[in-house]
Amino acid sequence: NAGVMQNPRHLVRRRGQEARLRCSPMKGHSHVYWYRQLPEEGLKFMVYLQKENIIDESGMPKERFSAEFPKEGPSILRIQQVVRGDSAAYFCASSEGGMNTEAFFGQGTRLTVV
Amino acid sequence: AQTVTQSQPEMSVQEAETVTLSCTYDTSENNYYLFWYKQPPSRQMILVIRQEAYKQQNATENRFSVNFQKAAKSFSLKISDSQLGDTAMYFCAFMSSRWDDYKLSFGAGTTVTVRA
Numbered sequence: 422n423a424g425v426m427q428n429p430r431h432l433v434r435r436r437g438q439e440a441r442l443r444c445s446p447m448k449g450h451s452h453v454y455w456y457r458q459l460p461e462e463g464l465k466f467m468v469y470l471q472k473e474n475i476i477d478e479s480g481m482p483k484e485r486f487s488a489e490f491p492k493e494g495p496s497i498l499r500i501q502q503v504v505r506g507d508s509a510a511y512f513c514a515s516s517e518g519g520m521n522t523e524a525f526f527g528q529g530t531r532l533t534v535v
Numbered sequence: 536a537q538t539v540t541q542s543q544p545e546m547s548v549q550e551a552e553t554v555t556l557s558c559t560y561d562t563s564e565n566n567y568y569l570f571w572y573k574q575p576p577s578r579q580m581i582l583v584i585r586q587e588a589y590k591q592q593n594a595t596e597n598r599f600s601v602n603f604q605k606a607a608k609s610f611s612l613k614i615s616d617s618q619l620g621d622t623a624m625y626f627c628a629f630m631s632s633r634w635d636d637y638k639l640s641f642g643a644g645t646t647v648t649v650r651a
Contacts (some may be wrong), residue, residue, distance in 0.1 A: 439562060440570060452637070454547065454637075454638060454639075454647060456639075456641075461643075461644075462627070462643055462644070463539075463541075463626050463641035463642050463644050464580075464637065464639070464641045465641070466638040466640065469637060469638055471546045476635070477635075479592075479635070480638070500560035510578060514580075514639075516637070518637075523585070524637075525582075526572075526579065528577065528578055528579050529578050529579075529580075531578075
């Protein structure tokens with residue numbers, strides 16, 4: 422059973438370009454979470470999705486950021502018109518759902534905006 | 536939003552010795568979950584140990600144990616018989632037990648270095 426797969430591991434974008442980060446949850450997991458980690462800081466919650474639904478996006482910046490988890494395929498975190506401040510590691514986690522289930526993390530995507 | 540505080544940015548320990556990492560949190564809820572995650576240089580987030588707030592018994596996992604003080608809102612991690620592979624950043628995290636709030640709130644982390 423493969424773990425949570427994120428790709429790419431590293432992504433370099435110029436200011437103003439779009440960044441697309443992908444996350445394939447563990448098999449059987451229908452809950453996906455995205456977190457952002459700035460250098461020397463802990464992970465900050467961004468968004469929680471279930472298949473075809475955004476459950477909680479309270480941590481998402483109001484502009485330029487969007488996320489989806491379609492019925493088929495991976496979850497996508499999309500950042501439009503990237504700026505240098507978007508440079509960070511973005512982690513995805515998945516779980517079966519429910520309060521007692523463990524969230525498993527991917528290895529993250531390190532986004533660098535130049 | 537819940538606040539999780541880790542007051543020790545860095546800790547150093549000799550191999551085979553014991554190190555304790557502190558964590559405090561702020562919540563008005565009575566039931567919740569607490570976690571310690573390890574992040575080695577590979578960046579992979581690895582769950583080390585979890586504690587349910589309604590359980591009085593402190594959780595243990597091999598060389599890792601916690602001291603959970605609910606009234607003080609304190610959740611420290613003890614690493615016994617430290618090994619070189621324990622070198623990593625350690626994050627304390629909080630999760631509500633509310634049915635609609637499954638997100639983790641993380642502390643800023645403590646970098647642990649195990650010296651040979």
